[in-house]
Amino acid sequence: MYKQSQVENKRVLELLEQLRNQCLLNGVGGLKSLAVVFRRIDTDFSKRLCYQELDEGMKTYGLEVDQNDLKMLFDAFDRDRNKQIDFLEFVAKLQPPLSKRRIEVINQAFDALDANKDGVLKLEDLRVVYSSNARQHPKFISGEWTEEQVLQYFLDSIDTPGNPDGTVTREEFMNYYAGVSSTVDDDSYFDLMMRACYGLPNRRT
Template sequence: MSETAESLIEVLREECLKRGCNSIKGLSLIFRAMDIDYSKRIVFEELKLALGKLGVKLSENYLHILFNALDINRSGGIDFCEFMHMLRPPMKQCRVDVINEAFEKLDVNKDQAIILDDLEVVYSTNARRHPKFVSGEWTEEQVLRNFLDSIDTPGNPDGKVTREEFMNYYAGVSSTVDDDSYFDLMMRACYGLPNRGS
């Protein structure tokens, strides 16, 4: 990717972050606002209109460079996965590593997707501590389903979370945590991962 394309993506990322879109759900809202015809993809004209509304002024040439950088598969439209992949906040390798470690633990059957069956094996103890389970409002399955849906692609949950969706979710969480050690500690505590060096 050219230096120009990277800097244009950074401009768009910064505009999204200014609007509080530092999570997968926040970026999903921006994506849906850009997708005027509800086709689940953003075409060039939609991107141009959306950037105008955001107050981002780019020449036609720079708009084309940005659009082409976001349209990774060259389909003529930017789908949500492409949008997320390019706009999620960058993370240090130590954060990527602990996120991958958590994914590996949750993916019990090692099929590169987390499904309800996986969570029932490794996350049910956490589910039984959830306030809605404790109060009797939700069953364990409802707690686990809610957890799975919260990490799944917003607006399009399919009952399984891929590694990319998991990474997208935690890239958003990561952008709200300044300290690498605290992020690592939080992930390890949440998923019962061994401490580094253990």
């Protein structure tokens, strides 16, 4: 993590909030789409960007930020002072903060899907625990998609954009639902939504 003194810089926090809000205007997948842009710029697959590449990515995605402010953000994340930043860390910092209650129910949903308990979601897991949900999908009902295609679509929608590998880690699952969470104001409603979606038991009071 970058230096605590920099994290506490009020202007840096304000800029992160502004960028987060701009990304979320593009919907639940806004932050994932930004990560895709950065991955395309990262031609050497180092997961690091120089200032010019960060600037290019921002402009490509359509984010508006003053050059002085962007330099301040870059410096805050350039913890090694090597004129490069970890863009995945940068994107992660833009994720809306999650309450303890939301984190708990997201973890419960992941655990419910992880049929073989290996910490990674794969098609095999979804076949075991999510097939009944897949058969309710409109494209399965219409005959346009097979059950396998529905499950693959669900997996791909959560997988890391720009770098799909057919599996979803707990971190990727959490990042996806951080985006969903940003569209739901109330903790109780988010909790109920997740429990209904994944057939989780009611929350104990």
